[in-house]
Amino acid sequence: MPDASTSAKGDLKLLNLTKSFGDFKAVDDLTLTIPEGSFFALLGPSGCGKTTTLRMIAGLEDPTSGKISIGTTDITDKRPYQRPVNTVFQNYALFPHLTIFENIAFGLRRRGVKDVKAQVDKVLNLVELPHLADRKPTQLSGGQQQRIAVARAIVNRPALLLLDEPLGALDLKLRRQMQIELKWIQTEVGLTFVHVTHDQEEAMTMADTIAVMNEGRIEQMGTPAELYDNPKTAFVANFLGQSNLIQGTIIDADGDFHVVDLYGQKVKVLKARSHSKNNSVLYAIRPEKLRIDNDGHTRPGNTFKGGHIVDVSYIGVSTQYQVEMPWGQEIMVFEQNDDGVPPLDKGDEVTLTWEPAFSFALDGSQDVNAGSEVNPEEE
Amino acid sequence: MKVLTRWFSRNLIRIYMVLGFTYLFIPVAYTFAFSFNDYIKSNLVWRGFTWNNWKQPCGVLDVCPALGNSIKIGLLATFIATILGTLIAFALGRYAFRGRAVTNTLIFLPMASPELVLGASLLTIFLNLGMNLGFWTIVIAHVMFCISFVVVTVKARIASLDPRLEQAAMDLYANERETFRRVTFPLVAPGIAGAALLAFSLSFDDFIITNFNSGTTITFPLYVYTHAERGLPAQANVIGSAMFFLALIIVVLGQVVSAKRKVGTK
Numbered sequence: 001m002p003d004a005s006t007s008a009k010g011d012l013k014l015l016n017l018t019k020s021f022g023d024f025k026a027v028d029d030l031t032l033t034i035p036e037g038s039f040f041a042l043l044g045p046s047g048c049g050k051t052t053t054l055r056m057i058a059g060l061e062d063p064t065s066g067k068i069s070i071g072t073t074d075i076t077d078k079r080p081y082q083r084p085v086n087t088v089f090q091n092y093a094l095f096p097h098l099t100i101f102e103n104i105a106f107g108l109r110r111r112g113v114k115d116v117k118a119q120v121d122k123v124l125n126l127v128e129l130p131h132l133a134d135r136k137p138t139q140l141s142g143g144q145q146q147r148i149a150v151a152r153a154i155v156n157r158p159a160l161l162l163l164d165e166p167l168g169a170l171d172l173k174l175r176r177q178m179q180i181e182l183k184w185i186q187t188e189v190g191l192t193f194v195h196v197t198h199d200q201e202e203a204m205t206m207a208d209t210i211a212v213m214n215e216g217r218i219e220q221m222g223t224p225a226e227l228y229d230n231p232k233t234a235f236v237a238n239f240l241g242q243s244n245l246i247q248g249t250i251i252d253a254d255g256d257f258h259v260v261d262l263y264g265q266k267v268k269v270l271k272a273r274s275h276s277k278n279n280s281v282l283y284a285i286r287p288e289k290l291r292i293d294n295d296g297h298t299r300p301g302n303t304f305k306g307g308h309i310v311d312v313s314y315i316g317v318s319t320q321y322q323v324e325m326p327w328g329q330e331i332m333v334f335e336q337n338d339d340g341v342p343p344l345d346k347g348d349e350v351t352l353t354w355e356p357a358f359s360f361a362l363d364g365s366q367d368v369n370a371g372s373e374v375n376p377e378e379e
Numbered sequence: 380m381k382v383l384t385r386w387f388s389r390n391l392i393r394i395y396m397v398l399g400f401t402y403l404f405i406p407v408a409y410t411f412a413f414s415f416n417d418y419i420k421s422n423l424v425w426r427g428f429t430w431n432n433w434k435q436p437c438g439v440l441d442v443c444p445a446l447g448n449s450i451k452i453g454l455l456a457t458f459i460a461t462i463l464g465t466l467i468a469f470a471l472g473r474y475a476f477r478g479r480a481v482t483n484t485l486i487f488l489p490m491a492s493p494e495l496v497l498g499a500s501l502l503t504i505f506l507n508l509g510m511n512l513g514f515w516t517i518v519i520a521h522v523m524f525c526i527s528f529v530v531v532t533v534k535a536r537i538a539s540l541d542p543r544l545e546q547a548a549m550d551l552y553a554n555e556r557e558t559f560r561r562v563t564f565p566l567v568a569p570g571i572a573g574a575a576l577l578a579f580s581l582s583f584d585d586f587i588i589t590n591f592n593s594g595t596t597i598t599f600p601l602y603v604y605t606h607a608e609r610g611l612p613a614q615a616n617v618i619g620s621a622m623f624f625l626a627l628i629i630v631v632l633g634q635v636v637s638a639k640r641k642v643g644t645k
Contacts, residue, residue, distance in 0.1 A: 060546050080549040093547040097565045106561075107551035156551070 010071025017066035026052040028216035041195045041207035049216040050196045086153035087162040094137035101133040107156040123155040163195040179205045238372035245282040263327040267302040273360040280364030288334040289358040294348040304352040319343045414616035421610030432613040439612040445602035453582040456521035461575045464529025472537035489527045498591035512594030525578040536570025
């Protein structure tokens with residue numbers, strides 16, 4: 001078969017991709033380029049359209065409109081078996097009636113590859129499970145099945161490997177270990193990985209580039225650090241980590257900074273990190289960027305005075321404080337337990353300080369809680 | 380007295396089990412025992428032990444041709460009903476089409492209808508069509524009532540099949556035909572085999588519907604019924620017992636095989 005299933009190579013391009021189920025738009029006019037060789041994550045809560053996007057790339061779902069291409073080859077109308085794309089399914093979908101060897105050999109045999117045995121052995125060594133070749137999938141642990149599912153896909157050397165919540169069924173410790181292993185495998189084989197997940201930590205650990213999806217659209221795309229340090233919407237600010245978002249107004253400029261009025265206190269934010277179209281902003285600061293003091297001691301930078309600690313949680317590496325501000329809003333502060341000083345007490349009056357360059361500002365018309373109330377575990 | 384009550388309450392389930400199985404197996408044991416009866420004319424009174432009946436199971440007129448008919452009809456009806464039923468089960472289990480819900484309900488009707496009604500209406504149809512009653516009318520009748528059971532059994536198996544397995548096969552370069560051959564069919568096959576066994580036992584066993592549509596053809600159940608009044612030969616007991624033990628062996632073998640598989644998966 002001289003078809004796209006082996007020949008197409010290059011960047012994956014999605015152009016105006018849309019998928020509707022009745023009136024509901026699962027994926028809404030998505031345009032995206034995923035560079036060859038990258039580890040790309042589609043991150044979002046359940047129902048955001050990430051899995052539908054993945055299934056359209058795999059050919060398991062027909063797009064309502066739009067185009068999908070790899071390099072210069074249009075694969076929009078190709079059947080799943082005509083695409084140079086392999087998938088690691090959620091719950092793995094290993095064939096229960098075939099041995100591990102035959103599971104991995106399945107794709108090679110369908111394409112009529114000659115040295116099946118050598119290639120299967122090689123990939124079994126890569127995932128470090130050569131002794132399991134003759135077992136059946138049900139005889140393997142979850143972590144082993146996961147690795148076999150990866151092996152069954154990468155043995156075909158597809159232009160694109162799709163991973164659909166591949167670590168969702170594993171426990172936390174194993175998940176951490178597999179994150180590192182997957183990243184290593186990707187570097188080793190040099191294929192393009194597209195990874196769908198609702199787990200922000202998983203996406204940040206493995207991916208070079210993350211696209212945060214919400215309601216069928218991409219909210220923001222960038223490296224993990226870009227998304228975390230400079231989110232452009234309240235949804236991204238809340239979905240990736242936690243953010244304190246405070247209503248404010250831009251009242252002045254000072255060099256590279258905007259001066260923002262927050263309930264009477266003047267603070268600064270970098271213009272480059274300010275994403276509001278007008279003067280109304282949500283001023284944002286991550287909990288771990290705040291410093292907390294109860295002795296009136298002030299540090300250089302932005303300052304909030306007159307907060308009261310309403311809750312203290314000691315969690316080993318850090319202590320988490322809930323601080324009620326004079327205007328009634330509760331601000332979250334994470335303090336590293338690196339100085340041997342005992343945690344502050346509930347009821348203490350505190351001053352919060354932070355480096356202006358660490359903050360960012362979002363459009364003030366957004367819902368402060370966007371992205372923070374979704375339950376990512378819900379499927 | 381107290382000790383006795385306690386023993387009784389502790390062993391209640393066992394006593395119940397022994398009584399239950401006794402009740403179930405007395406007729407089988409009785410049939411088996413009387414297959415060794417040195418009978419004259421009627422096999423109702425014990426006259427002494429003999430191997431003769433087992434040595435010559437075809438020793439009486441008509442019994443083996445009747446058995447042969449039953450086996451032939453059973454195999455044919457099973458073959459046809461399993462193929463048709465499996466195809467229907469795939470259609471109902473895999474595809475959404477107009478009238479699927481109605482078809483699902485209609486499939487149950489033959490199982491729920493009294494056999495007398497089915498038998499009588501089939502007879503009417505055959506007579507109106509001017510068909511000669513006999514071997515083939517019995518096969519048609521048996522296929523008719525076996526299909527429903529096949530559909531229900533195979534459909535249950537298809538429903539338990541993870542659709543992602545077929546998607547995975549397509550994702551791994553298997554086209555529709557190869558996906559069916561390599562993944563779908565092997566996974567549904569145990570269900571199809573179970574359905575075929577069920578169909579055969581239903582066909583082999585059937586008396587009522589067969590009685591309406593047999594013409595001059597005699598199946599084994601018909602033979603037993605017509606000879607019961609005039610005195611059933613012990614050869615009928617021999618064949619009945621042999622069938623019972625054959626079925627038993629098949630069941631035990633099946634259990635052993637699946638138990639071995641389970642041990643292997645641990």
